[in-house]
Amino acid sequence: MTNATPNDLPHILLIGATGRTGRLILTSALHRGHKITALIRPSSSLPSVQTLSTIQGSPLLAADIFSALSTITGPIVIISTLGQTRTSGNPFAATTSPPLFMSASATAVVEAVRTSSANVQKVIVMSMFGTGSSWQNLNFLMQWVMQVSNMKQTLEDQNAVDGVIRGSGVRFVMPRPAMLKEQVGLPVKALGDSGEGAGFMPSISAQSVAEFMLDAVVSDEWDGKTPVLMN
Numbered sequence: 017m018t019n020a021t022p023n024d025l026p027h028i029l030l031i032g033a034t035g036r037t038g039r040l041i042l043t044s045a046l047h048r049g050h051k052i053t054a055l056i057r058p059s060s061s062l063p064s065v066q067t068l069s070t071i072q073g074s075p076l077l078a079a080d081i082f083s084a085l086s087t088i089t090g091p092i093v094i095i096s097t098l099g100q101t102r103t104s105g106n107p108f109a110a111t112t113s114p115p116l117f118m119s120a121s122a123t124a125v126v127e128a129v130r131t132s133s134a135n136v137q138k139v140i141v142m143s144m145f146g147t148g149s150s151w152q153n154l155n156f157l158m159q160w161v162m163q164v165s166n167m168k169q170t171l172e173d174q175n176a177v178d179g180v181i182r183g184s185g186v187r188f189v190m191p192r193p194a195m196l197k198e199q200v201g202l203p204v205k206a207l208g209d210s211g212e213g214a215g216f217m218p219s220i221s222a223q224s225v226a227e228f229m230l231d232a233v234v235s236d237e238w239d240g241k242t243p244v245l246m247n
């Protein structure tokens with residue numbers, strides 16, 4: 017982490033601020049002194065805070081992301097914590113998000129960044145352990161669950177996000193957290209892209225992921241990387 021003061025901290029455009037990890041990022045980023053603009057669906061809401069601007073729109077529309085960017089001056093980092101949702105946490109529960117909606121959003125983000133004159137420094141996207149090259153080091157049980165349950169839709173979407181962001185030419189960080197758990201932030205163990213050495217059933221607190229992603233806003237250590245994260 018650098019010693020940036022609130023005056024030179026990048027403004028964060030947060031997509032997914034109403035989700036589990038997104039809310040933690042929002043709270044911690046405000047605490048760290050970032051100004052935040054959250055792009056949320058018209059059906060969702062966030063509490064009113066002085067340094068938080070909430071803009072209603074769709075993360076799938078480049079025009080809505082472009083509009084949100086045009087309200088911000090100075091350096092910007094875009095953070096996306098969108099997630100495929102289901103009716104419950106059970107992997108077999110019915111999906112409530114369209115297939116490939118996260119990758120549609122990633123495409124929209126890239127288009128907005130390319131066409132906007134805003135000073136976007138990087139895009140930080142929350143991926144997951146199992147995506148891309150990390151599939152080989154996910155244990156057989158999780159591989160099986162992801163292939164036979166409705167988590168398959170999440171995996172397909174995360175793999176598509178990975179391809180869109182990597183192929184975009186936009187500076188990125190795409191952490192691949194292990195299974196999320198509650199608890200406060202714990203020290204983060206960042207493995208390589210493939211997650212070699214992760215062990216049988218690694219996990220990480222959502223708070224730790226939030227802090228890692230915010231550290232990556234002001235550090236170039238993880239630029240262009242997709243580290244597997246665990247506690």
Ligand SMILES: NC(=O)c1ccc[n+]([C@@H]2O[C@H](COP(=O)([O-])OP(=O)(O)OC[C@H]3O[C@@H](n4cnc5c(N)ncnc54)[C@H](OP(=O)(O)O)[C@@H]3O)[C@@H](O)[C@H]2O)c1
Nearest residue numbers: 032034035036037057060098099113143144193194195196
């Ligand atoms: N769960 C795990 O163990 C785990 C582990 C590693 C990585 N991950 C990844 O981490 C990411 C974040 O997970 P999370 O549990 O923090 O997220 P989450 O609580 O499920 O939040 C989902 C977010 O996506 C938005 N969203 C869902 N469907 C949408 C749609 N059709 N259009 C627009 N927005 C939509 C939601 O907005 P609304 O509030 O408006 O619905 C919400 O802000 C996911 O990509 C997941 O794959 C999860």
